[in-house]
Structures are given as C-alpha cells and as structure tokens.
Amino acid sequence: MASLQDIIVLTLAAGTPLVMAALGELVVEKAGVLNLGVEGMMLVGAVVAFIVAADTRSAWLGVAAGIAAGAALSFVFAVLTLSLLANQVAAGLALALFGVGLSAFVGKSYVNAVIAGLPPLAIPVLSDLPLVGRLVFGENPLVYVSLLLFAGVHWFLYRTRAGLTLRAVGEAPDSAHAIGLSVVRVRYAAVLFGGACAGLAGAFLAVAYTPMWAEGMSAGRGWIALALVVFATWKPWRVLLGAYLFGGVTLASFQAQAGGLALPSQVLSMLPYVATIVVLALISRDAAAIRRNAPASLGKPFHPDA
Amino acid sequence: MILVRLEARPTPSRVAAYASPFIAAGATIFIGGALFAALGMDPVEALYVFFVKPVATRYGIGELLLKAGPLMLCAVGLAAGYRANVWNIGAEGQLTMGAIFGGGLALAFPQSNSPFLLPAMIAAGAIGGMAWAAIPAWLRTRFNANEILVSLMLVYVASYMLSLLVNGAWRDPEGFNFPQSRMFGAAAMLPILVPDTRIHAGFLLALAAIGAGWLFMRKSHAGFEMRVAGLSADAARYAGISVPRTVWTGLLVGGGCAGVAGVLEAAGPIGQLLPTMSPGYGFAAIVVAFVGRLNPLGILGASLLMSLLYLGGESAQIALKLPSAVTGIFQGAFLFLLLAADVFIRYRVRIGRTPAIAPGIAAAE
Secondary structure (H helix, E strand, C coil): CCCHHHHHHHHHHHHHHHHHHHHHHHHHHHCCCCCCCHHHHHHHHHHHHHHHHHHHCCHHHHHHHHHHHHHHHHHHHHHHHHHCCCCHHHHHHHHHHHHHHHHHHHHHHHCCCCCCCCCCCCCCCHHHCCCCHHHHHCCCHHHHHHHHHHHHHHHHHHHCHHHHHHHHHHHCHHHHHHCCCCHHHHHHHHHHHHHHHHHHHHHHHHHHHCCCCCCCCCCCHHHHHHHHHHHCCCCHHHHHHHHHHHHHHHHHHHHHHHCCCCCCHHHHHHHHHHHHHHHHHHHHCCHHHHHHHCCCCCCCCCCCCC | CCCEEEEECCCCCHHHHHHHHHHHHHHHHHHHHHHHHHCCCCHHHHHHHHHHHHHCCHHHHHHHHHHHHHHHHHHHHHHHHHHCCCCCCCHHHHHHHHHHHHHHHHHHCCCCCCCCHHHHHHHHHHHHHHHHHHHHHHHHHHHCCCHHHHHHHHHHHHHHHHHHHHHCCCCCCCCCCCCCCCCCCHHHCCCECCCCCCCECHHHHHHHHHHHHHHHHHHCHHHHHHHHHHHCHHHHHHCCCCHHHHHHHHHHHHHHHHHHHHHHHHHHHHCCCCCCCCCCHHHHHHHHHHHCCCCHHHHHHHHHHHHHHHHHHHHHHHHCCCCCCHHHHHHHHHHHHHHHHCHHHHEEEEECCCCCCCHHHHHHC
8 A cells, every 4th residue: 555655746746747738838828829739749748858868868858858849849839820820729739630640750669669767856865754755855856847837937927027928918918019018929938938848748758757658648638738727717826736636636547447446447547537527617617707817818819900 | 120021901812711721732742742851752752652652543542532431521510610619629539439329239239130220320320429529518508618628538538438348348259359349240331332442331421411511501590600609709699699509509510420420430441349440530620620611512622632641641651661640740730731821811911111100090900
C-alpha cells in the first residue's frame, strides 16, 4: 500500500502537465485568443523533446527543445489568427490535427527508443526525511518548474503593468488599441507563451513522467487543459487546484488497475474523461459567472479598421 | 508605416471564397513536394506516388470512393452544425458508437438472413451516433457546457467502450484471443457495387446524404434557421429562432450521419468489430467540412481529395517507406493553408504605406 506521501507525490506529477499546459492557455485566453490546438502543441513538444533527449543524451536539452517546438507551432497559429484574421476555432482545430500528424511522423523511428529521462531530485539526507522528504525535496525537477510557472503567471497577471496590459487587451481590445497599446503584438506574445507552456507539458510527459515516445501519448491532456481553464474560471490558483484534482483521478484509475480492482481497465481509463465532462458541466451551469469571468473578447479576431 | 496591410472589403468576395480551396490545394501539393525534397526524395516522383499512383487502377478508384464515403457522411453532418456555430468535433466518437450499435445488432442475429437486418443495423447506427451526440447537446443547452470539449472527451470514452466490448462480451471465441468480434453474417454485409473493387452500397447512402444535406441547408426552414443562428445568435433570438433547438439539430444531424458512417464501415470493408473502426475519419471530416465551404457539393469534392490523402499516405508508406502519418501532416497543412487563403474573402491586401487619412475620416470608417 502506498504511503500518503507517495500518493501526494504521484498526484502532483500526474497533474503537472495539466498545470503547465493550462496555465499557458490561461494567459492566451486572458489576451482574448482561444487556441484549441494545445493537444497538437503538446504532442510536438513531447516528440521533439524526446528526440533531442535521445540524440544528445541530455534530458534538459530535450526539455528546452520541446518548449521551442511548442512555441514554433503556436507561431503558425498566431500568424493565421492574428495577422491573417482566420477563425480561431478552425485554426486551433487545424493545429491540433497537424500536431498529431506531425508528431506521429517525426517520432516513428523513436517509438522503441529508450532514454535515461529526468529522474526526481535526490538530495542526500533532505529527500530521505520521514513524512515530507520526498514531498518537499524529492519531486521531479519539472514539478518545481511548474510551481514556479504558476507563481510567475500569477505575479505577472496581477502584479505587473505588462500583465495589466495583457488583460486589458483581452477584455477590451478596441479601447486598448485606442490608447496606443499594440493588441496584435501582445496577443502574439501570449500565444507564443502558451505554445511554449504546451511544449513544456509535452516535454514533461516524454522526458520525465514516462520517459518514452508513443503516438498520441498525451491522450487528450491538451483538451483536458482547455477544460481546466474554464473550470478555473480563468483564475491561476484554480488551475492549480483543478490540475491536481485531475491528477488524482488519473492516479486513482492507475492504482485501481494495479490493485486488481474487479472493474475492466477500460472503465477505469474512461474516468478522467468522464470526470472532465461532469466537472465542466457543473462549473458552466452558472452561465452568468462564466460570462463575468471569461475575457470579453475571447475568440474574436481583432482588426484595427473593423 | 506598414508595408503590407489588410483592408476590409465592403462585402465578402465570392470569387475568393470559391478560389481559396484550390489555392490551398495547390499550396499543399507544393509544400508536400518541398517536404519530400527535404527528405532527400525526388519530389516529382514522390508526388506521383502520393497523388496519382493510388488512383491509376480501377481498384484504386474504388478505394478512393470507399474512403470518401465515411468522410462525406461525417462532414455533411458536421457542416449542418458548423453553420449554426455548433462545434461538434467528436464525430470520431459518434462514428464509433454507430459501429457499436449497428454492429451489435449484426452480432445479435448471426444466423439471420432477413433483408431487414441491414436497414435495421443502419438505423441502429444512426441512433447510436445521435445518442452519443445528444450528450454534448444536452450538456450545452441545459448546463451551458462547451460542446467542443464534451464531444471530444466522448471520443476517448467511446473508444474505450468499443475496446471493452471487443476484449470482453463480444470477443470472437474462436478468434485466438484477438480483440475482435465474430465476422458478420452474409445478411449483415453491404453488397459490393462494382466487381473487383471494395466499393459497396453504403457509398450510395453517402451520396444520398450529400443530397439530403443540400436540401436541408438550402430548402428547409430548419436549415435556414441554422444559418441565421450561425450568422448572428442575437438576430436569431430576435426572430424567434430557438438557439437550443439549433444546438440539438446540429449535434443530432452530425451524430446521426457519423453513426451511419460507423455502421457502414463495420458492415462494409471491415465486416466485424475491431478495437479501432476508423483511421480518424471523424477528425479528417472537420477538414473536409471547412474545405468544402460547409456546402454539401463542396464537401463531395473535398472528401474525394481527403480520401486521396489517405491513399497517398498508404502508397507512400509502401513505395517510399514513409510513415503513413504523413497523411495527418497533409490534412493539417491543408486546413492551415485554406484558412490562410480565406483571408482574401473578407480582406484585400494593400501594399504600400498607410494612407494618411484625417483622424475624423479614419474614425468614421
């Protein structure tokens, strides 16, 4: 039987890719852009991180490459929706389909490759402390990165002038434009940040969480991240809460399978998806709250002439 | 200051709207050639292997139509919803549900030689797809839950359900433990239309769906309401059009069509239930719907094109040793390029400096 500490450590790890991807998407949506292509960017981030980690034997280089790949893919989306004013829903779907195909294509010859991966921290003495040693000092390094990311996003959005600008662009792009803010430039930056975060989430999956590459290995986490942003009513701390909640559900389904629960594995594997649907419905039920919290210009293209 | 800028057209350009899929197709082929060249292949030969060789024989043409059928069905159903801004992206799951419902009927009556079995299976497939699409419709209208995310999540749930069935209750006892059902009886199989091909009677149903889709969108009152709701939800409400009803219609039509596509795959080329019933037709149909301009006739053409991308991927796998996932790259790139080309529908490209308009005139614009 796993100890409470083990359960918490595993839950944090299972929730971490969701924290990363959902925080990135939160910033994108705060700027008024809806990028549905998180799943695609995550997969491309994962495959690129894995390939670079396998070829250079450096997991950290892999992570950096995954981040860059996610950002590069999001740039295509940014050009389409921000410069060419394409429909954001359609462009996001295209990005998701393209990312799935591209990652399967480039990753084909790496399906059975083995890498060392990024092991959890092991600080002498500290990580072995009873009760909290692994929890505080023995997480995967990228788990700490995700917490820094959370702190950074929260600080940026609510404590800096640039964050205020970003939120202004999302709430009222016309007013922001009128007072001389560059709506398009701010949105480009937000979309690239979101892509980098999705790439990081993918890199975490392929290099740290389960060091391997398999087609479609993100298994819908990119879509769950999108649902989390709604669940969180666009508030970073609720993203954190929601991500760990889902991490817990995923973990519970693994544990139940390993523990030989008398339910077929498929039923348990459905759990995270069913949970997403149920939670999404419960949160969205209060339409007024969603309208109040959602960035007012979410999904609407901005053109200064229009 | 800006050298290249976009200027809004007073009215959308019809010419650009029809030209853009062709521009996108041309650009996709060009980029595909560049990709092949970058991989160190002769681009002309690779493009020939991809786009011409698969359809150079009668069997090949049959395969083209065989794969275009489910794409047509799924896309025409999705387009009905997209017109009303109802974003069902879970056709893949609705297709799977259709296969489960229709296939389940075939497995329940293995000895039947009733002529009603096949029609009953198709009806069951439609019901399965509609039931699956009813979940996002209900959650959207009752709980305001985003149908994009719900319909997509249900793709995973449906695929696990099918896996559960073919690994458990419906597994072929003589199938050496492979996760697959028994083969369907002869009465549960669609007849072949053209000898020496795999093209089956289901293709006629797909064509009929195109026709029905055209009638629905262009001639029916419900189709008109869907289009109004898509253009402006406020205008629709003001005109007394029920937005929840357009959501239900959009999702049920999409789900029903995808469900039929699923059962036709089961009763056509596959002939049993497997853990995966489609190579992503439900997702590719999203591209087909957009490329076909949400117009049934356009969808007819676009699904042939998309089917060719599937065949090209298979052909490239055999002849060029490329992973067949290259199909997904082409599909995604095609949609990207289409969306890029679509900018010319609503905007004109102006090259040169921003004209110095007096602030008053600029504000009036």
